[in-house]
Amino acid sequence: MIRRHAHVLARVLTWVIVLRYRVLMRGRVQFGKGFICNHRFVVRGPGRVIIGNGVNAWAHQEPTRLITTSRDAVILIGDNVRLNGPTLLARERVEVGENCILGSTVVFDSDYHSVHRDRRTNPHAPVRTQPVRVGPNVWLAGQSAVLPGVSVGKDSVVGFRAVVTRDVPPGVVVAGNPAREVRQLPAVHDGRLDHRAPGEL
Numbered sequence: 097m098i099r100r101h102a103h104v105l106a107r108v109l110t111w112v113i114v115l116r117y118r119v120l121m122r123g124r125v126q127f128g129k130g131f132i133c134n135h136r137f138v139v140r141g142p143g144r145v146i147i148g149n150g151v152n153a154w155a156h157q158e159p160t161r162l163i164t165t166s167r168d169a170v171i172l173i174g175d176n177v178r179l180n181g182p183t184l185l186a187r188e189r190v191e192v193g194e195n196c197i198l199g200s201t202v203v204f205d206s207d208y209h210s211v212h213r214d215r216r217t218n219p220h221a222p223v224r225t226q227p228v229r230v231g232p233n234v235w236l237a238g239q240s241a242v243l244p245g246v247s248v249g250k251d252s253v254v255g256f257r258a259v260v261t262r263d264v265p266p267g268v269v270v271a272g273n274p275a276r277e278v279r280q281l282p283a284v285h286d287g288r289l290d291h292r293a294p295g296e297l
Contacts, residue, residue: 143169
């Protein structure tokens with residue numbers, strides 16, 4: 097009975113938050129079926145946010161923040177994604193594939209500040225902006241960071257506090273700063289693990 101009431105309250109809270117953002121964002125945010133969240137869910141900016149079906153954004157500590165910084169920016173969240181306190185910051189495009197798990201990671205597609213030598217004196221100093229793509233079934237652990245232009249391959253895991261500066265291949269674990277591959281994950285065939293190395297398959 098208690099669990100049923102909690103579920104109903106969660107749905108009511110989600111409905112209120114979704115309605116609020118639909119009014120405030122004027123059609124720039126789309127919510128898929130079965131979406132759920134709590135008061136720690138934040139959407140801001142002039143761009144578009146598209147959230148797939150079955151997304152769970154019920155955050156326990158850090159808020160989930162989906163922030164666009166230009167009118168052309170897009171944040172795309174695939175189906176069945178778990179969002180537990182990440183910050184996604186898009187000037188152009190940040191894409192998260194289906195079945196991902198995102199802890200309190202930070203994913204951004206722009207440096208937002210120039211790193212060129214003349215950055216203090218040249219108001220037009222170039223700023224790097226490149227789309228970020230997180231493939232399906234990826235886990236981005238807490239306090240990790242995924243930098244502009246990075247693609248994280250299917251099934252991979254980005255470890256706690258890792259800083260991802262380059263593409264991550266499918267089916268691996270990366271850790272450290274800068275992140276490097278520390279382990280290959282076994283493949284799954286018909287629900288069973290296959291412990292052969294990828295080159296042996």
